[in-house]
Amino acid sequence: MHYLIATLHTVGIKAGDVVTSRRERLRDEDGASTIEVVFWVVALLVLAGLVYAAISAYVTNKVGQIR
Structure with missing residues (x-):
């Protein structure tokens, strides 16, 4: 059970990092x-x-x- 929770937590953090990096790239292209x-x-x-x-x-x- 701990393995599942750790895996889901890792996937969530990776997804958050991807979203954050994409937002930063889009923010650089204002207008x-x-x-x-x-x-x-x-x-x-x-x-x-x-x-x-x-x-x-x-x-x-x-x-x-x-x-």
């Missing part, structure tokens, strides 16, 4: 880099273009059905 912002802007523009194309096609189709 978004310029290239990341550019990628998000491009992705949003592509999404907006797809939405515009879908709405435009729908409206054009409905206008064609008017008699």
Whole structure:
């Protein structure tokens, strides 16, 4: 039983160390880099273009059905 408790305690401490080291690495990179912002802007523009194309096609189709 003591072996199980010691093993679980060791695993818990190792996991805590991993989480702490990852937090410290992420903390070093405060804010978004310029290239990341550019990628998000491009992705949003592509999404907006797809939405515009879908709405435009729908409206054009409905206008064609008017008699």
